[in-house]
Amino acid sequence: MEDEVPGSMGTSASLALRLGQAFFSTASLLFMCLRIDFYNYTAFSYLVTVMGLMIPWSLTLVMVDAYSVFIKYLPHQPRILLVIIAGDWVLSFLSLAAACATASVTDLLVEAGGSFCPAKLCSRFQLSATMAFLSWFLSFASSLFNLWLLPSL
Amino acid sequence: MEDEVPGSMGTSASLALRLGQAFFSTASLLFMCLRIDFYNYTAFSYLVTVMGLMIPWSLTLVMVDAYSVFIKYLPHQPRILLVIIAGDWVLSFLSLAAACATASVTDLLVEAGGSFCPAKLCSRFQLSATMAFLSWFLSFASSLFNLWLLPSL
Numbered sequence: 693m694e695d696e697v698p699g700s701m702g703t704s705a706s707l708a709l710r711l712g713q714a715f716f717s718t719a720s721l722l723f724m725c726l727r728i729d730f731y732n733y734t735a736f737s738y739l740v741t742v743m744g745l746m747i748p749w750s751l752t753l754v755m756v757d758a759y760s761v762f763i764k765y766l767p768h769q770p771r772i773l774l775v776i777i778a779g780d781w782v783l784s785f786l787s788l789a790a791a792c793a794t795a796s797v798t799d800l801l802v803e804a805g806g807s808f809c810p811a812k813l814c815s816r817f818q819l820s821a822t823m824a825f826l827s828w829f830l831s832f833a834s835s836l837f838n839l840w841l842l843p844s845l
Numbered sequence: 846m847e848d849e850v851p852g853s854m855g856t857s858a859s860l861a862l863r864l865g866q867a868f869f870s871t872a873s874l875l876f877m878c879l880r881i882d883f884y885n886y887t888a889f890s891y892l893v894t895v896m897g898l899m900i901p902w903s904l905t906l907v908m909v910d911a912y913s914v915f916i917k918y919l920p921h922q923p924r925i926l927l928v929i930i931a932g933d934w935v936l937s938f939l940s941l942a943a944a945c946a947t948a949s950v951t952d953l954l955v956e957a958g959g960s961f962c963p964a965k966l967c968s969r970f971q972l973s974a975t976m977a978f979l980s981w982f983l984s985f986a987s988s989l990f991n992l993w994l995l996p997s998l
Contacts, residue, residue: 734956735949785941792942793949796888800950803887843996 699837701753701768701776702760709834710757713827714750717743717787720823723816724794735793736817739824742790746783746827773841780835784828791824852990854906854921854929855913862987863910866980867903870896870940873976876969877947888946889970892977895943899936899980926994933988937981944977 699705721743730736753776760766798817801809809817852858874896883889906929913919951970954962962970 734952738949788938788941789945792945796891796946796950797953799887800953 697837697840700841701838702757702766704761706834707757707761709830710750710754712830714754716823716827717746720820720827723820733797735797739790739794742786746787749783777838780831784831784835787824787828787831791821791828794824795821850990850993853994854991855910855919857914860910860914862983863903863907865983867907869976869980870899873973873980876973886950888950892943892947895939899940902936930991933984937984937988940977940981940984944974944981947977948974
Protein backbone atom coordinates (compact mmCIF):
# COMPACT_ATOMS: atom_id res chain seq x y z
CA MET A 693 0.00 0.00 0.00
CA GLU A 694 2.84 2.41 0.72
CA ASP A 695 3.84 2.72 -2.94
CA GLU A 696 0.34 3.51 -4.13
CA VAL A 697 0.39 6.13 -6.87
CA PRO A 698 -2.54 8.57 -6.84
CA GLY A 699 -4.54 8.03 -10.02
CA SER A 700 -3.54 4.40 -10.50
CA MET A 701 -6.06 1.55 -10.49
CA GLY A 702 -8.21 1.28 -7.40
CA THR A 703 -7.70 4.77 -5.96
CA SER A 704 -10.36 7.43 -5.69
CA ALA A 705 -8.51 9.69 -8.14
CA SER A 706 -8.69 6.89 -10.69
CA LEU A 707 -12.41 6.52 -10.02
CA ALA A 708 -12.86 10.23 -10.72
CA LEU A 709 -10.85 9.98 -13.96
CA ARG A 710 -12.88 6.99 -15.13
CA LEU A 711 -16.17 8.69 -14.31
CA GLY A 712 -15.02 11.71 -16.30
CA GLN A 713 -14.12 9.52 -19.27
CA ALA A 714 -17.48 7.77 -19.20
CA PHE A 715 -19.30 11.09 -18.93
CA PHE A 716 -17.43 12.88 -21.71
CA SER A 717 -17.50 9.98 -24.13
CA THR A 718 -21.24 9.50 -23.58
CA ALA A 719 -21.81 13.21 -24.10
CA SER A 720 -19.74 13.15 -27.29
CA LEU A 721 -21.68 10.16 -28.61
CA LEU A 722 -25.05 11.71 -27.82
CA PHE A 723 -24.22 15.10 -29.34
CA MET A 724 -23.11 13.31 -32.48
CA CYS A 725 -25.81 10.67 -32.76
CA LEU A 726 -29.15 12.13 -31.83
CA ARG A 727 -31.11 13.10 -34.92
CA ILE A 728 -28.04 13.66 -37.08
CA ASP A 729 -27.15 11.70 -40.20
CA PHE A 730 -23.64 11.21 -38.91
CA TYR A 731 -23.01 8.25 -41.24
CA ASN A 732 -22.73 10.64 -44.19
CA TYR A 733 -19.25 11.57 -43.00
CA THR A 734 -16.50 9.01 -42.47
CA ALA A 735 -14.93 11.01 -39.64
CA PHE A 736 -18.18 11.19 -37.70
CA SER A 737 -18.86 7.46 -38.09
CA TYR A 738 -15.35 6.82 -36.81
CA LEU A 739 -16.00 9.02 -33.77
CA VAL A 740 -19.19 7.13 -33.02
CA THR A 741 -17.37 3.79 -33.33
CA VAL A 742 -14.54 4.84 -31.03
CA MET A 743 -16.90 6.30 -28.44
CA GLY A 744 -18.93 3.10 -28.62
CA LEU A 745 -15.76 1.25 -27.56
CA MET A 746 -14.76 3.84 -24.99
CA ILE A 747 -18.02 3.85 -23.05
CA PRO A 748 -18.17 0.15 -22.06
CA TRP A 749 -14.42 0.20 -21.31
CA SER A 750 -14.69 3.16 -18.92
CA LEU A 751 -17.88 1.87 -17.31
CA THR A 752 -16.25 -1.49 -16.57
CA LEU A 753 -13.28 0.23 -14.96
CA VAL A 754 -15.59 2.57 -13.04
CA MET A 755 -17.14 -0.51 -11.47
CA VAL A 756 -13.76 -2.08 -10.66
CA ASP A 757 -12.52 1.16 -9.09
CA ALA A 758 -15.73 1.73 -7.15
CA TYR A 759 -15.52 -1.80 -5.75
CA SER A 760 -11.90 -1.25 -4.82
CA VAL A 761 -12.55 2.14 -3.16
CA PHE A 762 -15.79 1.51 -1.33
CA ILE A 763 -15.92 -2.21 -0.58
CA LYS A 764 -12.57 -3.95 -0.54
CA TYR A 765 -9.13 -2.93 -1.77
CA LEU A 766 -8.06 -5.19 -4.61
CA PRO A 767 -4.31 -5.85 -4.87
CA HIS A 768 -2.77 -5.15 -8.29
CA GLN A 769 -2.22 -8.20 -10.43
CA PRO A 770 0.50 -7.67 -13.04
CA ARG A 771 -1.29 -9.47 -15.85
CA ILE A 772 -4.58 -7.59 -15.42
CA LEU A 773 -2.74 -4.29 -15.04
CA LEU A 774 -0.90 -4.95 -18.31
CA VAL A 775 -4.18 -5.54 -20.12
CA ILE A 776 -5.64 -2.36 -18.66
CA ILE A 777 -2.58 -0.27 -19.59
CA ALA A 778 -2.57 -1.64 -23.13
CA GLY A 779 -6.30 -1.02 -23.51
CA ASP A 780 -5.98 2.52 -22.20
CA TRP A 781 -3.16 3.27 -24.62
CA VAL A 782 -4.95 1.96 -27.64
CA LEU A 783 -8.17 3.75 -26.70
CA SER A 784 -6.42 7.02 -25.97
CA PHE A 785 -4.77 6.97 -29.41
CA LEU A 786 -8.03 6.04 -31.10
CA SER A 787 -9.93 8.78 -29.31
CA LEU A 788 -7.28 11.40 -30.09
CA ALA A 789 -7.51 10.41 -33.74
CA ALA A 790 -11.30 10.54 -33.67
CA ALA A 791 -11.36 13.91 -31.93
CA CYS A 792 -8.91 15.43 -34.42
CA ALA A 793 -10.75 14.03 -37.40
CA THR A 794 -14.09 15.33 -36.12
CA ALA A 795 -12.66 18.72 -35.27
CA SER A 796 -11.07 19.21 -38.68
CA VAL A 797 -14.13 18.08 -40.61
CA THR A 798 -16.35 20.31 -38.46
CA ASP A 799 -14.05 23.22 -39.11
CA LEU A 800 -14.30 22.61 -42.85
CA LEU A 801 -18.08 22.41 -42.69
CA VAL A 802 -18.32 25.60 -40.65
CA GLU A 803 -16.26 27.44 -43.23
CA ALA A 804 -18.32 26.02 -46.08
CA GLY A 805 -21.45 27.14 -44.23
CA GLY A 806 -24.87 27.27 -45.84
CA SER A 807 -26.67 24.02 -46.43
CA PHE A 808 -23.62 21.96 -45.46
CA CYS A 809 -23.91 23.06 -41.89
CA PRO A 810 -26.93 24.79 -40.38
CA ALA A 811 -25.89 26.77 -37.29
CA LYS A 812 -27.64 24.48 -34.83
CA LEU A 813 -26.11 21.31 -36.24
CA CYS A 814 -22.64 22.78 -36.46
CA SER A 815 -22.53 23.79 -32.82
CA ARG A 816 -23.42 20.23 -31.93
CA PHE A 817 -20.54 18.89 -34.00
CA GLN A 818 -18.24 21.32 -32.22
CA LEU A 819 -19.51 20.27 -28.80
CA SER A 820 -19.07 16.65 -29.73
CA ALA A 821 -15.47 17.23 -30.81
CA THR A 822 -14.74 19.13 -27.58
CA MET A 823 -16.14 16.29 -25.48
CA ALA A 824 -14.06 13.80 -27.45
CA PHE A 825 -10.91 15.83 -26.72
CA LEU A 826 -11.72 15.95 -23.00
CA SER A 827 -12.34 12.22 -23.00
CA TRP A 828 -8.97 11.67 -24.72
CA PHE A 829 -7.24 13.84 -22.17
CA LEU A 830 -8.63 11.93 -19.19
CA SER A 831 -7.92 8.57 -20.77
CA PHE A 832 -4.35 9.63 -21.51
CA ALA A 833 -3.96 10.79 -17.89
CA SER A 834 -5.07 7.48 -16.46
CA SER A 835 -2.88 5.51 -18.85
CA LEU A 836 0.11 7.59 -17.72
CA PHE A 837 -0.68 7.04 -14.04
CA ASN A 838 -0.95 3.30 -14.61
CA LEU A 839 2.25 3.23 -16.64
CA TRP A 840 3.99 4.70 -13.60
CA LEU A 841 3.04 1.56 -11.66
CA LEU A 842 4.55 -0.80 -14.19
CA PRO A 843 8.21 -0.77 -13.03
CA SER A 844 7.15 -1.57 -9.45
CA LEU A 845 5.48 -4.83 -10.46
CA MET B 846 26.93 -0.80 -22.64
CA GLU B 847 25.50 -4.19 -21.69
CA ASP B 848 22.00 -2.84 -21.03
CA GLU B 849 21.77 -1.02 -24.34
CA VAL B 850 18.26 -1.28 -25.76
CA PRO B 851 18.09 -1.59 -29.56
CA GLY B 852 16.37 1.51 -30.92
CA SER B 853 17.36 3.79 -28.04
CA MET B 854 19.50 6.89 -28.50
CA GLY B 855 22.86 6.32 -30.10
CA THR B 856 22.26 2.91 -31.67
CA SER B 857 22.11 2.18 -35.38
CA ALA B 858 18.43 1.17 -35.12
CA SER B 859 17.70 4.60 -33.69
CA LEU B 860 19.61 6.20 -36.54
CA ALA B 861 17.44 4.29 -39.01
CA LEU B 862 14.25 5.37 -37.22
CA ARG B 863 15.32 9.00 -37.21
CA LEU B 864 16.27 8.92 -40.88
CA GLY B 865 12.85 7.47 -41.64
CA GLN B 866 11.14 10.21 -39.66
CA ALA B 867 13.09 12.92 -41.43
CA PHE B 868 12.36 11.36 -44.82
CA PHE B 869 8.62 10.85 -44.29
CA SER B 870 8.00 14.23 -42.71
CA THR B 871 9.87 15.99 -45.50
CA ALA B 872 7.89 14.02 -48.08
CA SER B 873 4.63 14.90 -46.33
CA LEU B 874 5.56 18.58 -46.25
CA LEU B 875 6.57 18.66 -49.90
CA PHE B 876 3.47 16.83 -51.14
CA MET B 877 1.35 19.32 -49.22
CA CYS B 878 3.21 22.53 -49.96
CA LEU B 879 4.38 22.56 -53.53
CA ARG B 880 2.02 24.56 -55.70
CA ILE B 881 -1.01 23.99 -53.49
CA ASP B 882 -2.98 26.66 -51.64
CA PHE B 883 -2.82 24.64 -48.47
CA TYR B 884 -3.57 27.67 -46.28
CA ASN B 885 -7.20 27.57 -47.41
CA TYR B 886 -7.75 24.65 -45.05
CA THR B 887 -7.00 24.80 -41.33
CA ALA B 888 -6.10 21.13 -41.16
CA PHE B 889 -3.54 21.42 -43.94
CA SER B 890 -1.92 24.48 -42.40
CA TYR B 891 -1.69 22.55 -39.15
CA LEU B 892 0.00 19.65 -40.92
CA VAL B 893 2.53 22.00 -42.48
CA THR B 894 3.25 23.59 -39.09
CA VAL B 895 3.77 20.26 -37.36
CA MET B 896 5.95 18.91 -40.13
CA GLY B 897 7.95 22.12 -39.98
CA LEU B 898 8.68 21.30 -36.32
CA MET B 899 9.26 17.61 -36.96
CA ILE B 900 11.92 18.03 -39.67
CA PRO B 901 14.51 20.05 -37.68
CA TRP B 902 13.91 17.84 -34.62
CA SER B 903 14.59 14.60 -36.52
CA LEU B 904 17.53 16.06 -38.42
CA THR B 905 19.18 17.17 -35.17
CA LEU B 906 18.75 13.71 -33.71
CA VAL B 907 19.98 12.10 -36.92
CA MET B 908 23.20 14.04 -36.45
CA VAL B 909 23.52 13.06 -32.79
CA ASP B 910 22.92 9.39 -33.60
CA ALA B 911 25.27 9.41 -36.56
CA TYR B 912 28.02 10.91 -34.39
CA SER B 913 27.35 8.31 -31.73
CA VAL B 914 27.34 5.38 -34.17
CA PHE B 915 30.19 6.29 -36.49
CA ILE B 916 32.59 8.45 -34.50
CA LYS B 917 32.37 8.04 -30.73
CA TYR B 918 29.77 6.42 -28.48
CA LEU B 919 28.13 9.08 -26.32
CA PRO B 920 27.04 7.95 -22.84
CA HIS B 921 23.40 8.68 -21.97
CA GLN B 922 22.86 11.71 -19.82
CA PRO B 923 19.59 11.55 -17.85
CA ARG B 924 18.69 15.21 -18.33
CA ILE B 925 19.22 15.21 -22.10
CA LEU B 926 17.42 11.90 -22.45
CA LEU B 927 14.42 13.34 -20.57
CA VAL B 928 14.26 16.30 -22.93
CA ILE B 929 14.45 13.98 -25.93
CA ILE B 930 11.74 11.67 -24.61
CA ALA B 931 9.43 14.58 -23.82
CA GLY B 932 10.04 16.12 -27.24
CA ASP B 933 9.37 12.83 -28.98
CA TRP B 934 6.12 12.35 -27.09
CA VAL B 935 4.82 15.80 -27.84
CA LEU B 936 5.79 15.56 -31.49
CA SER B 937 4.31 12.11 -31.90
CA PHE B 938 0.97 13.30 -30.50
CA LEU B 939 1.05 16.41 -32.67
CA SER B 940 1.87 14.44 -35.79
CA LEU B 941 -0.85 11.87 -35.09
CA ALA B 942 -3.33 14.71 -34.72
CA ALA B 943 -2.11 16.36 -37.92
CA ALA B 944 -2.23 13.11 -39.87
CA CYS B 945 -5.77 12.34 -38.71
CA ALA B 946 -7.00 15.84 -39.44
CA THR B 947 -5.47 15.81 -42.91
CA ALA B 948 -6.81 12.34 -43.66
CA SER B 949 -10.36 13.21 -42.62
CA VAL B 950 -10.44 16.50 -44.52
CA THR B 951 -9.00 14.80 -47.60
CA ASP B 952 -11.65 12.10 -47.36
CA LEU B 953 -14.36 14.76 -47.22
CA LEU B 954 -12.90 16.58 -50.22
CA VAL B 955 -12.65 13.36 -52.22
CA GLU B 956 -16.29 12.62 -51.56
CA ALA B 957 -17.33 16.16 -52.45
CA GLY B 958 -15.29 15.81 -55.66
CA GLY B 959 -15.62 18.22 -58.55
CA SER B 960 -14.00 21.61 -58.21
CA PHE B 961 -13.21 21.03 -54.51
CA CYS B 962 -10.71 18.39 -55.37
CA PRO B 963 -9.30 17.77 -58.86
CA ALA B 964 -8.01 14.18 -59.12
CA LYS B 965 -4.35 15.19 -59.28
CA LEU B 966 -4.53 17.43 -56.21
CA CYS B 967 -6.51 14.92 -54.17
CA SER B 968 -4.02 12.12 -54.65
CA ARG B 969 -1.32 14.46 -53.38
CA PHE B 970 -3.34 15.20 -50.24
CA GLN B 971 -3.73 11.46 -49.71
CA LEU B 972 -0.02 10.83 -50.19
CA SER B 973 0.78 13.62 -47.76
CA ALA B 974 -1.55 12.15 -45.12
CA THR B 975 -0.02 8.69 -45.59
CA MET B 976 3.49 10.07 -45.16
CA ALA B 977 2.37 11.91 -42.02
CA PHE B 978 1.01 8.65 -40.58
CA LEU B 979 4.27 6.84 -41.31
CA SER B 980 6.21 9.66 -39.72
CA TRP B 981 3.97 9.46 -36.63
CA PHE B 982 4.51 5.70 -36.42
CA LEU B 983 8.31 5.97 -36.50
CA SER B 984 8.36 8.82 -34.02
CA PHE B 985 6.10 6.85 -31.67
CA ALA B 986 8.40 3.83 -32.00
CA SER B 987 11.49 5.79 -31.05
CA SER B 988 9.75 7.46 -28.13
CA LEU B 989 8.74 4.00 -26.84
CA PHE B 990 12.29 2.66 -27.17
CA ASN B 991 13.65 5.66 -25.30
CA LEU B 992 10.99 5.36 -22.61
CA TRP B 993 12.24 1.84 -22.02
CA LEU B 994 15.60 3.31 -21.02
CA LEU B 995 14.14 5.65 -18.43
CA PRO B 996 13.90 3.25 -15.43
CA SER B 997 17.57 2.28 -15.86
CA LEU B 998 18.77 5.85 -15.36
